[in-house]
Amino acid sequence: VVYLDYNATAPLRPEALEATLDALRSVGNASSVHQAGRGAASRVDLARQRLARLLGCAPGELVFTSGATEANNLALRAVHSGGGGAIVTTVVEHPAVLEAARAITTGGRGRLIELPVNRDGAIELGPLEAACQRGPVSIVSAMLANNETGVLTDLTPVIKLTREAGALVHTDATQYVGRLPLDLSELDVDLLSLSAHKFGGPQGVGALFVRRGVPFPHRPLLLGGGQERGWRAGTLNVPGIAGLGAAAEAVRVRLHDEAARVAGLRDALEAGLTSRLPGCRINGIKSPRLPGVTSVTFPDIPADAVLAAMPDVAASDGSACASGAPSPSHVLLAMGLSREDADSTVRFSLGYATTEHDIERALDTVVRTVREVRRLMGTSAE
Numbered sequence: 001v002v003y004l005d006y007n008a009t010a011p012l013r014p015e016a017l018e019a020t021l022d023a024l025r026s027v028g029n030a031s032s033v034h035q036a037g038r039g040a041a042s043r044v045d046l047a048r049q050r051l052a053r054l055l056g057c058a059p060g061e062l063v064f065t066s067g068a069t070e071a072n073n074l075a076l077r078a079v080h081s082g083g084g085g086a087i088v089t090t091v092v093e094h095p096a097v098l099e100a101a102r103a104i105t106t107g108g109r110g111r112l113i114e115l116p117v118n119r120d121g122a123i124e125l126g127p128l129e130a131a132c133q134r135g136p137v138s139i140v141s142a143m144l145a146n147n148e149t150g151v152l153t154d155l156t157p158v159i160k161l162t163r164e165a166g167a168l169v170h171t172d173a174t175q176y177v178g179r180l181p182l183d184l185s186e187l188d189v190d191l192l193s194l195s196a197h198k199f200g201g202p203q204g205v206g207a208l209f210v211r212r213g214v215p216f217p218h219r220p221l222l223l224g225g226g227q228e229r230g231w232r233a234g235t236l237n238v239p240g241i242a243g244l245g246a247a248a249e250a251v252r253v254r255l256h257d258e259a260a261r262v263a264g265l266r267d268a269l270e271a272g273l274t275s276r277l278p279g280c281r282i283n284g285i286k287s288p289r290l291p292g293v294t295s296v297t298f299p300d301i302p303a304d305a306v307l308a309a310m311p312d313v314a315a316s317d318g319s320a321c322a323s324g325a326p327s328p329s330h331v332l333l334a335m336g337l338s339r340e341d342a343d344s345t346v347r348f349s350l351g352y353a354t355t356e357h358d359i360e361r362a363l364d365t366v367v368r369t370v371r372e373v374r375r376l377m378g379t380s381a382e
């Protein structure tokens, strides 16, 4: 199988596997004061330092969670006090932000404003300006990179407007971390979410960056033993956290090379598809994008038919999280695609282990499959 679904999950890096196995073989609760407990705590400390080095923040600014879903929920819940302030987010966010924001603001607990995007997937700032002027705003949450299209958000103007309104800024960086360099000493956000399995760590572990000075959570998601400075109670997932740290360290030293190489492969895939399958369109191509993602619309060809006909290429229609759901991608609809075009869109996402050979094989298979489906459906020839 050619695996081109890194935005759903990336293969575990060997370093992460080793660190996870090593922790699984050892006993110890990171909160215990005896030697076994200190061993577990030191694995967690090392992972915290490694992740902090990747992100350019202090280790003490990281809260380990079960993933980005929890980190997003925690960020919004922690900050939004419900005192009539608004949560401002974007229509193209992952459901872990959108659904959380909707739930948090229901029942008169504040307004929710969802910023639109243009055809290229870029956020429209006008409604943010208006919301900030109207005030009060408690938090603005905008993703750094979109999971379906790879389109990047320029957070600089978002941060500027949010600061002027006296609100906090959160970003869902789940697809960005480990794919492009990030430096939290320069990117002035207050909160940032990530998930280990998108950059080669294990599934089910992630983190929320909480900049020093952000007030203690109004409502933590989990109450209990007070771990993670009260931000997230519960025995720490030491094997998962150790794997996250090892993946962060592995990616940190290779990030520039990996990003350039993966972008080259993605560009080759796009060039091959558009030249051999006239009529196919790349969504968000005019915007800056992640190196490894391409969202391709094959007009009149249902994406699920294409995917079902090529089981040896692992790609995705819409996002993996939403697959099985009958509704078309909210991201593509927000960018102005018709329902039919949204349903005819395949996402290929490449990553650190993708090879040139993978791309050649995928290209041949996709081109052959799309031509075959076109023939069977009797849709317009090329």
Ligand code: PMP
Residues within 6 Å of the ligand: 007, 008, 066, 067, 068, 069, 070, 094, 096, 143, 145, 146, 147, 172, 174, 175, 195, 197, 204, 206, 319, 321
């Ligand atoms: N945000 C984005 C942008 C994502 O792509 C994902 C994973 N698809 C998540 C949040 C949620 O991550 P997890 O499922 O690991 O909690």
